[in-house]
Amino acid sequence: xxxxxxxxxxxxxxxxxxxxxxxxxxxxxxxxxxxxxxxxxxxxxxxxxxxxxxxxxxxxxxxxxxxxxxxxxxxxxxxxxxxxxxxxxxxxxxxxxxxxxxxxxxxxxxxxxxxxxxxxxxxxxxxxxxxxxxxxxxxxxxxxxxxxxxxxxxxxxxxxxxxxxxxxxxxxxxxxxxxxxxxxxxxxxxxxxxxxxxxxxxxxxxxxxx
DNA sequence: TCATTAACACGGG
DNA sequence: CCCGTGTTAATGA
Numbered sequence: 001x002x003x004x005x006x007x008x009x010x011x012x013x014x015x016x017x018x019x020x021x022x023x024x025x026x027x028x029x030x031x032x033x034x035x036x037x038x039x040x041x042x043x044x045x046x047x048x049x050x051x052x053x054x055x056x057x058x059x060x061x062x063x064x065x066x067x068x069x070x071x072x073x074x075x076x077x078x079x080x081x082x083x084x085x086x087x088x089x090x091x092x093x094x095x096x097x098x099x100x101x102x103x104x105x106x107x108x109x110x111x112x113x114x115x116x117x118x119x120x121x122x123x124x125x126x127x128x129x130x131x132x133x134x135x136x137x138x139x140x141x142x143x144x145x146x147x148x149x150x151x152x153x154x155x156x157x158x159x160x161x162x163x164x165x166x167x168x169x170x171x172x173x174x175x176x177x178x179x180x181x182x183x184x185x186x187x188x189x190x191x192x193x194x195x196x197x198x199x200x201x202x203x204x205x206x207x208x209x210x
Numbered sequence: 211t212c213a214t215t216a217a218c219a220c221g222g223g
Numbered sequence: 224c225c226c227g228t229g230t231t232a233a234t235g236a
Binding site for chain 3: 172187202
Binding site: 147180181183184202 | 212213214215221222223
């Protein structure tokens with residue numbers, strides 16, 4: 001784990017901090033499609049991503065969901081950052097998008113390191129800033145883009161994260177994450193296929209334009 | 211006009 | 224058969 005830390009966070013944190021992280025954290029390998037955090041769950045550890053990707057979803061009252069953004073390597077969970085003091089509950093749901101390797105840090109150390117290490121403070125603040133911008137970007141898309149543009153955007157994000165233009169998903173799953181109905185997704189996907197932007201298969205599709 | 215809902219047929223695993 | 228997919232008709236915003 002020490003080597004993993006060095007590789008992914010060595011350029012951010014000084015050796016002393018890396019050593020502390022190493023001493024108090026646990027390394028986890030989490031398979032694709034695993035729910036890591038649920039709404040209402042109390043957060044006791046904060047994740048530092050080494051490899052893989054996690055999708056962050058917001059649940060509404062009816063059990064409907066909406067994709068907020070993806071976390072990739074080097075990212076951390078902003079939700080954890082906001083409720084590191086006390087024992088606040090999570091407002092979001094986190095599910096691994098692909099196989100993911102991450103380090104879990106007990107939230108107790110978050111505060112300690114905030115005062116002790118400038119590099120940690122900078123990292124937390126910058127993460128917070130980045131997540132905020134991602135959120136704004138998502139809000140912009142929901143507010144100003146039509147569903148067909150959002151769909152294409154979503155597919156490109158997926159392709160980017162998987163490092164592959166072949167995307168393994170169903171129309172229904174896309175519909176949930178973009179918060180619309182499957183009929184719409186099916187129709188739009190069909191349209192994209194006619195435009196030669198994608199190729200449709202069962203349980204997967206392939207992106208042709210990047 | 212366009213999204214949603216329900217309903218149905220098709221077909222692959 | 225079960226489920227994902229493609230399509231349509233009715234309804235509503």
